[in-house]
Amino acid sequence: xxxxxxxxxxxxxVGRLAVKVLFAAGHDVVLATSxxxxxxxxxxxxxxxxxxxxxxxxxxxxxxxxxDASNHDHGLRIVVISSVSLSSALDVFDSARVNRSIVKxxxxxxxxxxxxxxxxxxxxx
Numbered sequence: 001x002x003x004x005x006x007x008x009x010x011x012x013x014v015g016r017l018a019v020k021v022l023f024a025a026g027h028d029v030v031l032a033t034s035x036x037x038x039x040x041x042x043x044x045x046x047x048x049x050x051x052x053x054x055x056x057x058x059x060x061x062x063x064x065x066x067x068d069a070s071n072h073d074h075g076l077r078i079v080v081i082s083s084v085s086l087s088s089a090l091d092v093f094d095s096a097r098v099n100r101s102i103v104k105x106x107x108x109x110x111x112x113x114x115x116x117x118x119x120x121x122x123x124x125x
Contacts, residue, residue, distance in 0.1 A: 008038030035060035
């Protein structure tokens with residue numbers, strides 16, 4: 001049985017790719033396209049893994065979402081993905097107990113390496 005995964009990404013194409021990759025790996029995947037939608041789902045539904053983009057379009061970020069979600073569910077596995085350096089959010093990542101971060105250039109998000117990294121970060125079913 002796969003894991004229940006919440007993917008939060010405001011870039012529709014990237015979010016759909018993550019859903020496709022994780023669904024093909026046997027996981028039950030839910031997509032949220034904003035910080036608020038992702039936060040609501042993370043705080044009201046049960047997930048095994050949160051996969052979030054660091055930069056979200058509504059002025060919030062994945063580090064804050066990860067912190068809120070991990071404070072709500074201490075067993076939640078958290079994966080943060082970004083096309084920029086994650087160093088500015090490392091303190092929050094420690095507080096949020098982020099399990100894995102993936103730094104990719106935007107064009108690489110369509111690459112086999114991105115899909116492989118994402119599958120490995122979420123873990124086996």
